[in-house]
Each structure stands twice: as structure tokens, then as C-alpha cells.
Amino acid sequence: xxxxxxxxxxxxxxxxNGTSLHYRTAGSGxxxxxxxxxxxxxxxxxxxxAKFTPHHTVVVPDLRGLGDSARPVDGYDSATMADDIAxxxxxxxxxxxxxxGEDWGAVIGYQLAARHRDxxxxxxxxxxxxxxxxxxDHTALTxxxxxxxxxxxxxxxxxxxxxxxxxxxxxxRELITYMIKNERSHPDTATPDAIDEYVRCYSMPGGIRxxxxxxxxxxxxxxQNRQAARKxxxxxxxxxxxxxxxxxxxxxxxxxxxxxxxxxxFDAGHDLAEEVPDEMAAVVLPFLAAAPYEGxxxxx
Numbered sequence: 001x002x003x004x005x006x007x008x009x010x011x012x013x014x015x016x017n018g019t020s021l022h023y024r025t026a027g028s029g030x031x032x033x034x035x036x037x038x039x040x041x042x043x044x045x046x047x048x049x050a051k052f053t054p055h056h057t058v059v060v061p062d063l064r065g066l067g068d069s070a071r072p073v074d075g076y077d078s079a080t081m082a083d084d085i086a087x088x089x090x091x092x093x094x095x096x097x098x099x100x101g102e103d104w105g106a107v108i109g110y111q112l113a114a115r116h117r118d119x120x121x122x123x124x125x126x127x128x129x130x131x132x133x134x135x136x137d138h139t140a141l142t143x144x145x146x147x148x149x150x151x152x153x154x155x156x157x158x159x160x161x162x163x164x165x166x167x168x169x170x171x172x173r174e175l176i177t178y179m180i181k182n183e184r185s186h187p188d189t190a191t192p193d194a195i196d197e198y199v200r201c202y203s204m205p206g207g208i209r210x211x212x213x214x215x216x217x218x219x220x221x222x223x224q225n226r227q228a229a230r231k232x233x234x235x236x237x238x239x240x241x242x243x244x245x246x247x248x249x250x251x252x253x254x255x256x257x258x259x260x261x262x263x264x265x266f267d268a269g270h271d272l273a274e275e276v277p278d279e280m281a282a283v284v285l286p287f288l289a290a291a292p293y294e295g296x297x298x299x300x
Contacts, residue, residue, distance in 0.1 A: 001046045001060070003027055003053040009060070016087035019075065022068035023061040023088060027053030030121075031094040032288060033085060034060045035112075037103020037128070038211055039176045040271075041067030043197045044102070047277035048284075055285065059097075061088055063105065065210025067201050076213035077220040078104075078131075082111035086119065095119065098288050102126040102273060104214055107221065110257060113235060114228035122291035123233065123258070124284055126240040127270050130253050132222030133229075149244070154179075158215040165208055172203045183270035185244040194274065225257075233258035238287045240280065242268035262287070 001009045001024055009026040024042055026049060036044040042060040052058045062069040064081050075081070085108070089097055098121050101109025106128035113120040129135040138145055138152040145151035158164055168175055176198050181187040201207055237258040239251035243265050251263025264283050268275040 001026075001043065001049055004050045005053075009049065009058075014088050014091045016091055017075075017080070017084045019064050019072050019084060020070040021061050021064065021084060021088050023059055023092075024049075025057065025059045025092065027056050027058045029056045030288075031057045031059060031089070031097035033089060033094075033097055033099055034058065035085065035099065035101035035105030035109050036060075036063065036066075037101075037105045038066070038214055039179055039198055039202055040103070041198060041201050043067070043194060044271070045273055046194075048273050048281055051277070051281040051285070056098075056288065057094070059089065059092060059094070061085060062201075063108065065206070065213060071206035071210045074213075076210070077217040077224060078108045078111045079115060079221075079224045081108045081214075082115055085112055086116045089119070096121050098122040098124070098291060100124040100126070100284065101128070103128050103270070107131070107225075110233075110254075111224065111228065113233050114231075114257075117234070120235055122236050122238070122288060124238045124240065124287065125250060125254050126272055126280075127242055127246050127250065129246060129249070130225050130257075131218045132225040133253055133256060135218070136222070150246075155215060155218070158212050159218075164212055168208050172208065173199045176202060180271065183245060184275055185242065185267065185269040186275045189271070189275045191274075229257050234260070236260045236287070236291050237262070238284065239263045240272060240283070241265045242270055242272055242275070244268065245270040 003026040009024040011024050034045045042062045045060050064084050065071045099109040106125045113123045138150050139155045180190045237254050239254040241247040241250040254261045266276050272280045
């Protein structure tokens with residue numbers, strides 16, 4: 001992963017919130033933290049990093065249990081994972097920062113903005129459904145879900161203890177390749193280097209167990225989201241969707257959670273930063289430039 005000058009990003013590990021997070025960082029200016037989803041890692045953001053670093057200090061963590069971060073036995077609810085990121089940003093010297101999240105990283109990003117309101121200046125919420133606000137409805141076997149491509153059959157499967165681990169073991173590449181390519185309008189954007197990186201990380205000891213733990217915390221997440229939504233976010237929110245997947249539902253959900261929401265839908269599927277990185281940067285960068293910024297951004 002490289003910055004806009006072709007320099008490799010800096011990498012490190014930080015012991016925060018009872019775990020150890022691997023992170024990458026580069027650039028200068030107001031800080032922005034990029035939160036990936038599942039089954040991905042921080043490598044998901046490789047195309048956007050070079051577009052952001054002329055204007056921002058970019059921090060790209062691997063979430064708890066994922067990528068090259070540690071895989072503790074618990075703490076996979078979105079509030080705890082949000083606190084991980086808040087502790088990481090404090091450790092790196094960033095008092096205020098914008099948050100860009102996609103998929104589960106967007107749900108965690110919302111919790112980060114809700115729980116650490118004095119530190120988050122803006123939120124980009126990309127391609128995610130909120131537990132507690134309709135996510136669970138898409139697990140139902142209905143004609144609407146199936147015909148619309150939103151039957152999330154794997155959620156129920158992942159909830160079953162032990163059996164998914166048994167069936168997935170040795171087939172991580174097949175599962176990850178299927179999930180990523182099936183959810184995109186442009187499946188060729190799932191390049192071999194990305195697939196190899198994701199398979200490497202999720203095939204390591206505890207990799208699939210950690211991934212499943214994120215899903216198995218959904219009922220806890222649902223209650224956390226309902227509690228947080230009682231006080232809407234005051235920071236500006238940009239809700240991004242892919243027309244072939246969650247689309248404008250990203251914005252309609254976020255309007256339940258925040259006062260100031262702008263929506264945008266791309267001609268894409270679920271993985272915007274890999275499918276349409278140029279188009280995504282063209283929308284996100286002006287949004288971040290217009291967001292309020294106070295604080296400091298450490299050069300580490």
C-alpha cells in the first residue's frame with residue numbers, strides 16, 4: 001500500500017483496549033480513519049489511500065480479530081470495536097478525526113461517532129445495514145429478498161456454533177472469493193492480490209472464528225444501535241450505496257441516526273472502494289474538506 005508519492009505506508013501495532021491492532025498510516029493534514037468490513041482487511045482501502053494522503057493523515061487499521069490484528073476470544077460487538085479505534089487514534093495522537101467505514105466497518109464507525117462525539121468530526125457510512133433497524137429482515141427466505149439479491153442467507157449459518165468453522169476450514173478461498181465476487185457489479189475488481197491477502201489473513205489461526213464472532217454479536221449490536229439512536233449524531237454524514245446492493249437505503253437508515261445526512265448512490269455493488277475508487281474519492285474528498293475540523297493530526 002502506497003501514498004500519493006509512491007512511498008510505502010508506515011505500519012505498526014498498538015496495544016489498545018485490551019487487544020493489539022495492526023495499522024497502516026500515511027499522509028499529512030486532518031486525520032481520517034478508514035474502517036473495513038468482512039471478509040476484508042485494511043488492504044481493502046489500497047486504492048483510496050493515495051487519493052487521500054495529499055490532503056489527510058490516513059489511518060487504516062485492521063479491525064479486532066481481522067487482518068494482522070490480534071484475535072482475542074471476545075469483544076466483537078460494534079461498541080467495543082469502536083472503542084478499539086478511539087483508543088488507537090488517541091494512541092497515535094489524533095484528538096479529532098473523520099471516520100470512513102464500509103460494511104461492518106460502517107456500523108462500527110457509527111458507534112465510534114456516537115460514543116466519542118467530541119472526537120469524530122464527520123462520518124462516511126458506506127454499504128451497510130444496521131442491526132436493530134432492518135438488517136435482520138434480510139435473513140428471511142422471501143421472494144422479495146431472493147429476487148432483489150438481498151437474501152442474506154449466511155447470517156443464520158454463521159450464528160450456528162461450531163458447524164461453520166468445521167465446514168469452512170480448508171475452504172476459506174472458496175468462501176471469500178464467492179462472497180466478494182457475488183456482491184459486486186464488477187466482479188473483476190476482486191483482483192488476485194486482494195483475494196490472496198484476504199485468504200491469507202482469514203486462514204490464519206482464529207481467522208474464521210473471529211469473522212464469525214463479528215456476526216454472532218449482531219443481537220448485542222442491535223441493542224447498542226437502538227440505544228445510540230436515541231440521540232442523533234450532530235456531525236455531517238455522507239451515506240454511500242451501490243445501486244446493485246444496498247443503494248439508497250444507506251441514506252434512509254442514517255436519517256434515523258443523524259440530523260445532517262447526504263446520500264449518494266454509485267453504479268456499483270457492495271465494495272465501493274475496490275469497484276469504483278475514483279468515483280468514491282471524488283465524492284468523499286469534497287465532503288471531508290467541508291466538514292469542521294478542530295484538533296491536531298500527529299505525524300507518526
